[in-house]
Each structure stands twice: as structure tokens, then as C-alpha cells.
Amino acid sequence: MARKKQYIEEEVVDKAMQLFWRNGYENTSMQMLEKAMGINKFSIYSSFESKHGLFLESLKQYKAKVSVTLEKLKNGTQGVEDIKQFFYDSVSSSFISDNIKGCLVTNTYNEFSETEDELVKAQMTAFMANLKDIIIQKLALDSSKDEATILKQANFLLLAKHGLAAASRVNTKQEIEDYIEMIFKTI
Numbered sequence: 001m002a003r004k005k006q007y008i009e010e011e012v013v014d015k016a017m018q019l020f021w022r023n024g025y026e027n028t029s030m031q032m033l034e035k036a037m038g039i040n041k042f043s044i045y046s047s048f049e050s051k052h053g054l055f056l057e058s059l060k061q062y063k064a065k066v067s068v069t070l071e072k073l074k075n076g077t078q079g080v081e082d083i084k085q086f087f088y089d090s091v092s093s094s095f096i097s098d099n100i101k102g103c104l105v106t107n108t109y110n111e112f113s114e115t116e117d118e119l120v121k122a123q124m125t126a127f128m129a130n131l132k133d134i135i136i137q138k139l140a141l142d143s144s145k146d147e148a149t150i151l152k153q154a155n156f157l158l159l160a161k162h163g164l165a166a167a168s169r170v171n172t173k174q175e176i177e178d179y180i181e182m183i184f185k186t187i
Contacts, residue, residue: 009047010061012037017058021104024111025055052119059123062104066090074134079141083157084184090161091168091176103165110166132158139187153187 019028019036030041030051037044048054069089076082090103109124135157139150160183168176 007037007039007043012039012047013054013057013061016054017061017104020055020058021062021107024107025051026111052117056119056123059104059108059120063123063127066105070131070134073138076138077141079138080184080187083135083138083187084180087161087164087180087183088177091164102169106162106165109162128158131161157183157187 015037016033019032023032028051030044033044033051033054034040044051044054048057069086072089073082073086076085078085105124105127108120109128112120112124115121132154135154136150139145139153145153164176164179164183167179171179
């Protein structure tokens with residue numbers, strides 16, 4: 001008879017996600033995961049098959065958490081102002097706690113950019129393509145912009161979002177706010 005899990009999977013995945021977010025995939029050991037999650041390696045392997053499987057689950061959970069912010073952006077009707085608010089919303093948790101970690105998706109995108117891990121790359125590519133599509137939709141609300149300008153501005157904003165995520169790991173709230181304000185002076 002199989003043993004009943006003595007933990008809530010969503011809670012342990014959240015603890016693993018926090019650890020991966022803070023340290024990255026490579027710098028997170030199984031021992032660190034055991035300690036943070038409060039379960040042993042056997043339980044981790046039983047539930048997730050591997051550290052990599054746990055990492056993929058962590059990415060799914062993170063994306064579910066940020067989906068509220070993305071939906072707010074997607075459903076907005078103010079165009080560029082919606083994108084600007086999304087930038088603020090995406091770093092607002094960094095302002096609340098001293099545990100600034102940037103964005104797990106951007107951190108992962110950077111860490112896995114030169115690896116052969118197709119599963120992680122596919123998730124990152126899909127997430128970034130979705131964000132870019134939403135940004136394009138918001139920019140297109142301004143009828144004075146042509147398609148070429150919209151695409152260039154979408155590329156610029158996507159890269160600026162990566163920069164914002166990296167900066168939010170180390171810069172002050174005021175520096176981040178100044179960065180966001182300057183980005184949107186050019187759009």
C-alpha cells in the first residue's frame with residue numbers, strides 16, 4: 001500500500017520556487033531543497049522525479065502566481081499606461097520585502113540561455129512570446145503608431161523588462177522608479 005503524502009504539494013513547491021528564485025537552478029542543491037521544503041530526497045524524487053522536475057513545477061507555480069498581473073495588463077484599456085503599470089506591478093513585491101529576487105522567469109531565462117535544456121527553454125520562450133504579444137496589443141491601441149514602430153517598441157519594452165527584473169535584485173526603490181519613468185518617456 002502506498003504511503004500518504006505528509007505534506008501539501010503546492011506548499012513544498014512554493015518553498016522550492018522561493019529557493020530556485022533566490023539562488024538559481026544550478027546553485028540550489030538537493031540538500032538545500034530538503035531543508036527548505038521540509039521533506040526528504042525520497043519524497044522529492046517520488047513526487048517530482050528529479051530536481052529538474054521540481055524546478056519545472058516551480059516555474060509552473062510561479063507563472064500561475066504572475067498570471068494575475070499579466071491578466072491585469074491584458075485586460076487594460078489604457079495602452080502604454082497599462083504597460084507602465086505592469087512594470088510597477090512586476091516589481092512591487094520587491095518593494096515590500098527585503099528579499100529581492102527579481103523575476104524568476106528572467107532569472108531562469110538568463111541562467112538557461114546557453115544550455116541544451118529544451119523543456120525550460122520552451123517554457124521561457126512561450127512566456128516571453130505571450131508577454132510580447134500583450135505588449136504589442138497595448139501599443140497598437142495608439143492608432144498613430146505604425147506596425148514597424150509597434151514592433152520596435154515592443155522589443156525595446158521586453159528588453160527593458162529584463163533589465164528591470166535584473167535591476168530589482170540590487171537597486172533601490174527610487175532607482176527602480178526612476179528607471180521605469182525614463183523608459184516610458186521614450187514610448
